[in-house]
Amino acid sequence: MGAMKPVPPNQQQALVDRLMKACGGAYTPAQRRKYFLSGPQWAAAYQGQALFHAPTRSPVGFEEVIRRYAEIGIGYWSTHDTDVIPTEALGKDQQWEIVARIKKTLADHGVQCSMVTTETFYHAVWAASPAAEAPEVRAYAAFRLANTVRIGHELGAQFVVYWPGSLGYYTQGAVEETQTLRWYADGINAACEADIEAARQKGRPTLKHCLEAKPFEPQAEILLPTSDAMLAFIHSGLLRHPEMVGLNPEYLHELMWGAAPRAALARVLLAGKLWHFDINDGYRLKHDVDIGIGLVNPLDWLNVLVLLRTHGYNGPFNLDYKPPRTTSNYGVFAVSFPTAVDRFITLWEMAGEVAADPVIQEATEALKAGGGATDTTDAEAITAANRELLTLHELIAHRIFQILVGAHRGRVYSV
Numbered sequence: 001m002g003a004m005k006p007v008p009p010n011q012q013q014a015l016v017d018r019l020m021k022a023c024g025g026a027y028t029p030a031q032r033r034k035y036f037l038s039g040p041q042w043a044a045a046y047q048g049q050a051l052f053h054a055p056t057r058s059p060v061g062f063e064e065v066i067r068r069y070a071e072i073g074i075g076y077w078s079t080h081d082t083d084v085i086p087t088e089a090l091g092k093d094q095q096w097e098i099v100a101r102i103k104k105t106l107a108d109h110g111v112q113c114s115m116v117t118t119e120t121f122y123h124a125v126w127a128a129s130p131a132a133e134a135p136e137v138r139a140y141a142a143f144r145l146a147n148t149v150r151i152g153h154e155l156g157a158q159f160v161v162y163w164p165g166s167l168g169y170y171t172q173g174a175v176e177e178t179q180t181l182r183w184y185a186d187g188i189n190a191a192c193e194a195d196i197e198a199a200r201q202k203g204r205p206t207l208k209h210c211l212e213a214k215p216f217e218p219q220a221e222i223l224l225p226t227s228d229a230m231l232a233f234i235h236s237g238l239l240r241h242p243e244m245v246g247l248n249p250e251y252l253h254e255l256m257w258g259a260a261p262r263a264a265l266a267r268v269l270l271a272g273k274l275w276h277f278d279i280n281d282g283y284r285l286k287h288d289v290d291i292g293i294g295l296v297n298p299l300d301w302l303n304v305l306v307l308l309r310t311h312g313y314n315g316p317f318n319l320d321y322k323p324p325r326t327t328s329n330y331g332v333f334a335v336s337f338p339t340a341v342d343r344f345i346t347l348w349e350m351a352g353e354v355a356a357d358p359v360i361q362e363a364t365e366a367l368k369a370g371g372g373a374t375d376t377t378d379a380e381a382i383t384a385a386n387r388e389l390l391t392l393h394e395l396i397a398h399r400i401f402q403i404l405v406g407a408h409r410g411r412v413y414s415v
């Protein structure tokens with residue numbers, strides 16, 4: 001093929017559409033709707049800006065986001081309070097007018113609101129965190145959390161998420177950690193109590209309150225940096241309703257600090273607190289790059305989904321990633337979201353194949369059966385009895401790779 005001629009701007013969307021078709025393997029909107037996938041308002045509306053980056057896309061309102069999610073087949077929508085309501089309108093009549101418009105847009109397009117979350121990181125009022133020393137900041141945080149809970153009930157949400165964001169500091173010594181965590185617990189307690197009251201008034205079940213940890217950003221030091229820290233916080237005795245509080249782990253947030261995401265999720269599962277899950281991808285020990293699921297670590301993702309499938313996880317998969325800033329407004333809905341959803345579904349299906357694979361099953365059973373050494377005080381005999389069996393660890397890893405690339409179905413490459 002010779003060098004391609006420049007592609008004029010008015011032909012570029014058609015090119016993207018043609019190459020998307022050529023990719024093939026897309027699921028239908030009806031197939032996509034079978035999964036508990038939620039699209040965040042903020043993910044679609046993200047304009048590509050960052051500390052060192054100007055925006056590359058124009059703003060998008062909730063009407064368009066919800067309409068586009070419906071077309072793609074994303075059945076659920078999630079939002080921060082301030083993604084859709086100006087800060088000055090929070091708790092006022094204007095808020096409820098906007099909420100009524102959201103409700104109508106969701107109903108018109110057959111999309112449900114699954115989750116609402118309070119922005120406690122962006123506005124200048126949170127400079128010293130939502131659990132700041134000044135009591136009026138904490139009273140304002142309590143108002144915001146209770147207000148979000150009421151919005152959630154009005155929109156029919158089942159989940160409310162808290163990423164504490166600025167709960168931490170840049171320089172040590174000014175903030176007393178134990179006091180700050182007590183104050184943070186007061187905020188969660190206020191949210192749970194507002195929920196109990198709102199649920200009673202509306203005749204609805206209470207919401208599931210999910211904490212989300214992130215190890216770095218936006219503070220230099222974070223007081224609850226990991227899901228494990230948050231599990232300990234839930235059981236610290238500071239929460240008045242620990243049974244109402246669980247976790248929303250995020251795949252990349254665990255990877256960022258160097259965890260094995262699958263092991264981090266396993267610990268949350270064992271605690272019975274895996275209620276909500278933010279899905280995306282990225283790199284260890286880097287900032288929060290929020291790449292779409294499966295584009296960096298597909299093998300790790302496959303393993304994560306095997307764990308979740310085999311443990312009956314049935315909560316939402318929240319598409320908390322950021323379409324890259326090289327993607328256009330058109331591309332956000334034509335390429336970014338449908339391909340992210342389809343990679344998730346493909347990996348989920350593969351996870352089912354891994355779980356049912358006869359080779360993996362037999363290898364796993366053999367490992368559990370052991371080599372039959374009878375003297376359990378004899379280390380040498382036990383080692384010898386298991387020596388050949390343990391090669392199956394590597395064989396299982398190879399088999400999972402084969403399933404990832406389709407080699408188990410006969411896919412081969414010529415040399």
Ligand code: 3MF
Pocket residue numbers: 042117118161162163212214250278288320
């Ligand atoms: C930041 C995040 C957040 C949280 C959101 C939900 C903007 O890295 O992941 O997304 O998920 O605030 O509460």
Ligand code: MG
Pocket residue numbers: 163212250278320
């Ligand atoms: Mg998140």
Ligand code: MG
Pocket residue numbers: 214250252253288290320
């Ligand atoms: Mg994140």
